[in-house]
Amino acid sequence: MKLIRAIAAIFGAMLLAVPAAVLAQQPLKIGFGMSLTGPLAGNGKAALIAMEIWRDDVNAKGGILGRKVEFVYYDDQTNPATVPSIYAKLLDVDKVDLVVSGYGTNVIAPAMPIMMQRKFTFMSLFGLNVNSKFKYDRYFQIMPAGPDPAVDWTRGFFEVAMTLNPKPQTVALVGADAEYPHLALEGARAHVKKAGLKIVYDKSYPPKTVDYSPIVRAIQATNPDLVYLASYPPDSAGMVRAANEVGLKARMFGGGLVGTQFAALKTQLGPLLNGMINYEAYAPDVGGKFPSLDQFLAKYQGRAVKEGVDPLGFYLPPYAYAMMQVLEQAIKAVGSLDQGKLAAYMHTYEFDTYVGKVRFAKNGEWAIPRMLTVQYHGISGNDLEQWMKPGHVTVLYPKEYQTGTVKAPFHENRK
Amino acid sequence: MEFPTALLLNAIIAGLLLGGFYAAVSVGISISFGMLDVVNIAHPAFIILGAYISYIVNTHYGVDPIAVSLLLSPLFFLLGMALYRVYYLCFEKRGQESLRGLAFFFGILFITEVALILIFGVDYRTVKTAYADTTLRLGVVDFPLRLVVPFLVSMAMVVGIQLFLTHTFFGRAVLAVAQDQLALRLMGVNPVRIKELAFALSIATAGVAGAFLIVIQPVEPSIGREYIGLVFAVCVLGGMGSIWGTLLAAFVLGLAESFTSTFFGPSWAPAVSFGLLLFALAFRPAGLFGR
Numbered sequence: 001m002k003l004i005r006a007i008a009a010i011f012g013a014m015l016l017a018v019p020a021a022v023l024a025q026q027p028l029k030i031g032f033g034m035s036l037t038g039p040l041a042g043n044g045k046a047a048l049i050a051m052e053i054w055r056d057d058v059n060a061k062g063g064i065l066g067r068k069v070e071f072v073y074y075d076d077q078t079n080p081a082t083v084p085s086i087y088a089k090l091l092d093v094d095k096v097d098l099v100v101s102g103y104g105t106n107v108i109a110p111a112m113p114i115m116m117q118r119k120f121t122f123m124s125l126f127g128l129n130v131n132s133k134f135k136y137d138r139y140f141q142i143m144p145a146g147p148d149p150a151v152d153w154t155r156g157f158f159e160v161a162m163t164l165n166p167k168p169q170t171v172a173l174v175g176a177d178a179e180y181p182h183l184a185l186e187g188a189r190a191h192v193k194k195a196g197l198k199i200v201y202d203k204s205y206p207p208k209t210v211d212y213s214p215i216v217r218a219i220q221a222t223n224p225d226l227v228y229l230a231s232y233p234p235d236s237a238g239m240v241r242a243a244n245e246v247g248l249k250a251r252m253f254g255g256g257l258v259g260t261q262f263a264a265l266k267t268q269l270g271p272l273l274n275g276m277i278n279y280e281a282y283a284p285d286v287g288g289k290f291p292s293l294d295q296f297l298a299k300y301q302g303r304a305v306k307e308g309v310d311p312l313g314f315y316l317p318p319y320a321y322a323m324m325q326v327l328e329q330a331i332k333a334v335g336s337l338d339q340g341k342l343a344a345y346m347h348t349y350e351f352d353t354y355v356g357k358v359r360f361a362k363n364g365e366w367a368i369p370r371m372l373t374v375q376y377h378g379i380s381g382n383d384l385e386q387w388m389k390p391g392h393v394t395v396l397y398p399k400e401y402q403t404g405t406v407k408a409p410f411h412e413n414r415k
Numbered sequence: 416m417e418f419p420t421a422l423l424l425n426a427i428i429a430g431l432l433l434g435g436f437y438a439a440v441s442v443g444i445s446i447s448f449g450m451l452d453v454v455n456i457a458h459p460a461f462i463i464l465g466a467y468i469s470y471i472v473n474t475h476y477g478v479d480p481i482a483v484s485l486l487l488s489p490l491f492f493l494l495g496m497a498l499y500r501v502y503y504l505c506f507e508k509r510g511q512e513s514l515r516g517l518a519f520f521f522g523i524l525f526i527t528e529v530a531l532i533l534i535f536g537v538d539y540r541t542v543k544t545a546y547a548d549t550t551l552r553l554g555v556v557d558f559p560l561r562l563v564v565p566f567l568v569s570m571a572m573v574v575g576i577q578l579f580l581t582h583t584f585f586g587r588a589v590l591a592v593a594q595d596q597l598a599l600r601l602m603g604v605n606p607v608r609i610k611e612l613a614f615a616l617s618i619a620t621a622g623v624a625g626a627f628l629i630v631i632q633p634v635e636p637s638i639g640r641e642y643i644g645l646v647f648a649v650c651v652l653g654g655m656g657s658i659w660g661t662l663l664a665a666f667v668l669g670l671a672e673s674f675t676s677t678f679f680g681p682s683w684a685p686a687v688s689f690g691l692l693l694f695a696l697a698f699r700p701a702g703l704f705g706r
Binding site: 039247259264268308382 | 419422426528532535537539540543550559561562632635636673676677681684685
């Protein structure tokens with residue numbers, strides 16, 4: 001009898017062990033949409049390379065929970081309309097274990113309803129204030145915009161502006177007709193109100209505009225002290241060129257231009273960026289404050305050059321890698337893929353990543369904002385080398401990263 | 416609403432310069448769609464192809480992109496001939512050009528786009544020219560050379576095409592093919608051959624317009640899609656097959672965009688432009704210069 005019981009116990013244990021063993025052999029599938037074509041494809045491809053480097057690093061160490069990591073991803077064409085169907089397919093057809101977002105506010109927001117419906121923990125990549133309306137407790141965001149992103153995002157520009165002497169009186173607000181610029185301008189209006197500035201121009205433009213000079217002339221006609229611009233790469237280039245052609249006169253110009261963080265626009269616009277204020281996630285001038293970033297850049301830059309995407313990798317790629325590091329550390333700590341437990345862990349603990357220590361606020365944003373407000377200067381020619389060395393970017397905000405003070409007016413610092 | 420003189424003059428000049436560019440990107444469609452009845456929805460893809468070829472030569476040899484495009488326009492002409500030959504044999508000859516032909520050109524559009532992505536990646540590309548960052552000022556009016564140079568070449572191209580179509584045997588044959596192919600055949604002219612050459616001409620203009628585009632703004636492979644609506648709108652507003660109509664329609668849309676952006680808010684520009692199109696078609700269904 002004892003023998004029969006022992007044999008039964010062994011068989012029982014084997015039966016239980018089989019699914020675990022089978023599971024261990026199955027890859028851990030992470031699904032996402034990414035902009036691989038369309039206006040933001042340059043950024044999307046750079047992010048994808050960083051994520052693939054993370055995947056290869058993790059798999060070289062044996063994977064996560066004993067399972068190799070596999071990506072399932074689709075091109076969202078930088079088109080928000082494609083996003084819901086991509087995530088529905090990832091969850092229902094591809095049966096992925098985890099999902100992360102593509103790049104940017106415009107494609108993160110449309111994925112939110114399905115994430116909330118399925119109760120997935122959703123780690124997102126550079127979305128601005130996406131969770132303000134959804135208030136989803138399993139949403140996390142890796143861009144260091146801060147706990148109140150709409151306001152924190154534009155804080156640097158207006159904090160710096162209010163240090164000007166005499167204080168500015170008027171402001172022009174302009175941005176593209178898209179999700180990110182609308183949110184950024186919303187935050188800018190809050191600062192304008194708080195600072196007691198007068199808005200003399202507050203308009204948006206279609207992202208497909210060919211010639212931006214009529215817009216800049218209309219702004220110039222209002223004679224603003226400050227011009228805050230929130231734009232995506234093609235219109236960033238268009239607006240900067242138009243400001244140069246029209247000879248825009250303002251004490252500060254810039255603030256929220258997406259694109260000038262990447263090598264492509266840095267080299268294309270070159271000296272036209274002189275005097276402009278913008279945001280950056282990193283600058284070689286404050287390299288000492290980002291001790292782990294070099295390790296990532298060493299892995300990224302060689303591969304990026306081969307694949308024809310952003311060879312600098314200062315802006316988005318380290319955060320794309322860090323986003324996956326957060327997920328990895330949370331899964332390892334929780335020991336399962338339970339979405340609720342992962343979210344609870346991510347809300348509670350601090351993560352050690354290539355971009356530094358990351359802790360999330362209640363709304364899933366960085367607990368402490370860390371985006372840099374900078375001013376470009378001394379740029380000559382269009383070579384990339386000058387951007388790799390310190391000397392062309394003054395960090396104006398936040399204080400702990402500050403390397404100098406703002407030089408105004410903009411039009412006198414353009415050359 | 417006040418219209419200060421400086422703003423008004425600059426809005427007019429900016430609108431005309433923009434219109435010149437719109438005319439260049441649309442004149443090819445006016446020939447292929449307006450005269451030949453070939454719905455070449457892939458026209459913007461050839462504009463982008465022209466932009467990338469100009470980019471390669473400019474980056475490697477420093478040659479001006481517009482000069483490159485003019486020098487390489489015979490190649491685009493040959494490409495257009497080959498493309499029409501395929502289209503004719505596979506679709507038009509079999510009477511299947513309406514839907515399958517449209518799908519064919521959609522395919523060409525996407526294949527071109529994907530090929531450019533595979534070769535060049537998805538980053539924005541631009542060119543270096545001696546004049547791109549220079550703006551001439553005459554009194555209160557700005558003339559950014561980034562727009563002026565494409566405008567001047569575009570005007571020369573459009574006027575040249577019009578003169579060619581109205582003053583040469585081949586040009587008249589193209590106009591005749593648009594009106595009555597049977598009559599043309601009875602006069603001993605092969606309408607297929609004429610259509611082939613005219614289609615090739617339309618593709619050659621796309622190559623030149625591509626160079627204008629990359630001088631005016633950075634280009635990435637999928638940017639061509641943004642011009643599909645515009646080129647057909649200009650063609651329809653101008654009147655099918657009318658080159659002068661295309662030019663006038665391009666100026667109307669350019670001026671509408673510039674005025675709206677300057678005085679009322681740029682968000683309204685597309686609505687005003689396409690509202691004008693609807694308004695014009697309500698009163699002149701054949702377009703401004705249509706018969």
